[in-house]
Amino acid sequence: MSNFREDGPGYPVTEATRVDKVSPESRILGKMRALIVAIIAIVMLIPVFVMIMTSFKARSDIVSVPPTVVFKPSLEGFVFLFTERAVVAKARQADFKAAAETGELNIIERVAFEAGQEVTGPSDYVTRLKNSLIIAGLSTIFSVSLGLFAAYAFSRFDVLGKDDLLFFILSTRMLPAVVVTIPLFLMFRQLNLNDTHIGMVLLYTVFNLSLATWLLKGFIDEIPIEYEEAALVDGYSRWQTFHKIVLPQAVTGIAATTVFCLIFAWNEYAFALMLTSENARTAPPSIATMLGRGGIEWSAIAAGSLGFLIPVVIVVFALRNYLLRGVTFGAVRK
Amino acid sequence: MAEIELKKVEKQFGDFHAVKPLDLKINDGEFIVLLGPSGCGKTTTLRMISGLETVSGGDILLDERKITWLHPSERDIAFVFQLYALYPHLSVRQNIAFPLQAEGESRDLINKRVDEVVDVLRIRHLLNARPGKLSGGDQQRVALARALVRRPKAFLMDEPLGALDADFRESMRAEIKQLHIDQHATTVYVTHDQIEAMAMGDRIVVMSEAVLQQAGSPEEVYYKPANLFVANFIGSPGMNLINGKISEGKVVMPGIDNRYTIPNDWLDPLHEDLNGSTDLIIGFRPECAHLSTEGDLVGTVYAVDLHGAYTMLHINMNEHDIVHIREDRMVKHALGENVRFNLDKDMVRYFNPKTENAIYRREVVQ
Numbered sequence: 001m002s003n004f005r006e007d008g009p010g011y012p013v014t015e016a017t018r019v020d021k022v023s024p025e026s027r028i029l030g031k032m033r034a035l036i037v038a039i040i041a042i043v044m045l046i047p048v049f050v051m052i053m054t055s056f057k058a059r060s061d062i063v064s065v066p067p068t069v070v071f072k073p074s075l076e077g078f079v080f081l082f083t084e085r086a087v088v089a090k091a092r093q094a095d096f097k098a099a100a101e102t103g104e105l106n107i108i109e110r111v112a113f114e115a116g117q118e119v120t121g122p123s124d125y126v127t128r129l130k131n132s133l134i135i136a137g138l139s140t141i142f143s144v145s146l147g148l149f150a151a152y153a154f155s156r157f158d159v160l161g162k163d164d165l166l167f168f169i170l171s172t173r174m175l176p177a178v179v180v181t182i183p184l185f186l187m188f189r190q191l192n193l194n195d196t197h198i199g200m201v202l203l204y205t206v207f208n209l210s211l212a213t214w215l216l217k218g219f220i221d222e223i224p225i226e227y228e229e230a231a232l233v234d235g236y237s238r239w240q241t242f243h244k245i246v247l248p249q250a251v252t253g254i255a256a257t258t259v260f261c262l263i264f265a266w267n268e269y270a271f272a273l274m275l276t277s278e279n280a281r282t283a284p285p286s287i288a289t290m291l292g293r294g295g296i297e298w299s300a301i302a303a304g305s306l307g308f309l310i311p312v313v314i315v316v317f318a319l320r321n322y323l324l325r326g327v328t329f330g331a332v333r334k
Numbered sequence: 335m336a337e338i339e340l341k342k343v344e345k346q347f348g349d350f351h352a353v354k355p356l357d358l359k360i361n362d363g364e365f366i367v368l369l370g371p372s373g374c375g376k377t378t379t380l381r382m383i384s385g386l387e388t389v390s391g392g393d394i395l396l397d398e399r400k401i402t403w404l405h406p407s408e409r410d411i412a413f414v415f416q417l418y419a420l421y422p423h424l425s426v427r428q429n430i431a432f433p434l435q436a437e438g439e440s441r442d443l444i445n446k447r448v449d450e451v452v453d454v455l456r457i458r459h460l461l462n463a464r465p466g467k468l469s470g471g472d473q474q475r476v477a478l479a480r481a482l483v484r485r486p487k488a489f490l491m492d493e494p495l496g497a498l499d500a501d502f503r504e505s506m507r508a509e510i511k512q513l514h515i516d517q518h519a520t521t522v523y524v525t526h527d528q529i530e531a532m533a534m535g536d537r538i539v540v541m542s543e544a545v546l547q548q549a550g551s552p553e554e555v556y557y558k559p560a561n562l563f564v565a566n567f568i569g570s571p572g573m574n575l576i577n578g579k580i581s582e583g584k585v586v587m588p589g590i591d592n593r594y595t596i597p598n599d600w601l602d603p604l605h606e607d608l609n610g611s612t613d614l615i616i617g618f619r620p621e622c623a624h625l626s627t628e629g630d631l632v633g634t635v636y637a638v639d640l641h642g643a644y645t646m647l648h649i650n651m652n653e654h655d656i657v658h659i660r661e662d663r664m665v666k667h668a669l670g671e672n673v674r675f676n677l678d679k680d681m682v683r684y685f686n687p688k689t690e691n692a693i694y695r696r697e698v699v700q
Binding site: 005012014017019 | 390400405
């Protein structure tokens with residue numbers, strides 16, 4: 001083993017690094033660090049793997065001890081999730097068996113029959129997911145847009161009582177949502193907003209507005225004002241400056257804020273449970289209510305959670321390049 | 335003792351050569367200035383000496399001991415940064431004491447050394463202040479104190495006066511030089527300002543495009559530039575350089591019939607170096623030309639710069655060449671006026687256009 005302090009790394013170093021970073025010890029440490037991070041990442045993702053596996057397991061595999069890793073996949077979870085079923089009466093069981101053998105039943109009906117049930121219609125899962133998409137999506141768009149204008153105003157203009165207003169906005173985040181559910185319920189009933197999409201969108205927009213404003217103000221503060229001053233001197237109006245100069249630079253901040261607002265609205269449980277019933281109910285309460293229906297259908301819950309996970313993963317994946325920089329919340333200044 | 339030697343030290347970033355193989359010997363107690371334009375490799379060289387940058391090849395020796403791969407903290411070298419790098423959350427006293435605390439010295443020793451150093455730099459009244467509240471000059475003094483307190487073998491300074499106001503720069507220049515004289519410490523100083531280099535350096539190392547152009551005392555570098563780059567870079571403005579042809583013992587310059595008679599002792603060395611070619615570059619500094627009604631050379635006044643103590647004339651000799659001539663402040667000239675001037679033949683220099691190097695004659699030793 002060559003002596004690093006005497007002879008160096010033994011090859012011409014053509015990167016910009018400090019001397020101690022090319023020593024053999026330093027490189028081994030670097031590799032170990034990468035390994036530890038990989039292990040931690042895998043450990044963090046284990047619950048997600050378990051969830052995916054559970055959604056494809058048959059009932060017997062789910063409750064077995066020790067838990068099975070290799071198993072025969074089954075679509076039971078998905079079928080239970082997407083359909084309403086009833087137990088097949090003893091009298092009709094023979095008919096069903098015959099139909100199954102002749103291949104008259106489609107795959108969904110066959111899986112249901114294997115559990116002793118027949119399909120009576122689609123479940124409301126898809127409707128709930130759709131509601132979630134609409135309500136969370138719209139409220140995110142509104143809260144980020146409005147927050148952007150508010151943030152720009154707070155950042156660039158001399159608003160009367162700016163510090164007080166900002167603190168007031170921040171203070172709405174200090175409130176656990178559950179505390180205001182009852183007054184909100186009464187207000188909604190008065191305004192006929194109970195169990196409506198509009199009501200929920202309004203509610204989530206308002207609750208996310210504070211987060212959006214604060215996050216975006218941090219990002220806009222970071223954009224040097226000289227760009228806007230140059231544009232104003234060149235003759236652009238305030239609106240044009242905002243839209244041609246500030247917006248493109250704030251894109252990373254907008255991406256990060258969108259993800260946070262979306263995640264909050266998407267996962268929101270308390271308001272969704274108490275202020276909606278049939279019409280505008282979103283996915284989180286409905287996945288949980290599946291727990292109560294005649295035995296715990298773990299595979300259905302896992303499948304439901306998986307379906308619930310996917311839209312958000314898609315959005316965050318699409319925005320991943322913007323997010324890496326946005327995570328610092330504009331707190332890092334040069 | 336602190337003798338630094340660089341043996342074929344080079345640095346590549348990917349395919350880009352930031353420093354081509356460089357040989358340099360820095361003597362003990364010398365104030366050596368690495369001078370050159372942006373991107374010439376001077377800061378990279380300094381960083382390699384300190385260990386903040388790895389070398390792609392070659393060796394660095396301190397007192398004949400190889401330090402090329404030692405950790406920066408093991409080299410007994412102090413580094414002064416252009417942007418001070420003072421710890422903003424610590425007071426001035428804590429900033430200065432920091433290096434000694436890092437080495438684990440005793441409280442008494444630390445206090446004693448800090449005491450000595452603040453007197454040398456005259457910042458005792460700032461001991462309890464935070465760096466953020468100080469002026470640029472004071473901050474730089476604190477940075478120097480922090481370097482000084484370690485009593486290292488050598489000081490490396492990376493354009494320390496670059497961030498200061500112009501008037502501050504002049505006074506700090508004198509202070510740093512005085513500090514160097516008091517401490518007798520080897521100092522390697524990087525700058526792009528040739529006035530600073532000429533004022534402070536015992537020796538100046540002129541670099542350009544990753545290559546060492548000339549290493550010599552300020553006088554050498556000013557009066558005997560080794561090539562066109564050094565001739566042009568040193569001096570404000572740089573040396574006047576005119577492309578001409580040698581013919582019958584005279585340099586013929588393009589445009590208006592301007593011929594300069596070459597002194598006899600130059601003729602042989604010139605012919606030897608040019609090796610048959612007749613292209614020659616003649617160089618002279620602004621103060622070596624004198625306006626005279628019987629002058630050999632002719633031109634028209636293109637611009638007049640008043641500098642108060644003297645006047646700098648821009649003289650148009652032909653379409654291509656505008657030369658600078660330094661003239662007494664009392665003399666007035668109109669734009670477009672025709673003038674004649676002479677060159678001081680002892681101060682005229684010659685360069686080979688193909689190699690860009692200076693042509694020397696054998697000096698007569700007296």
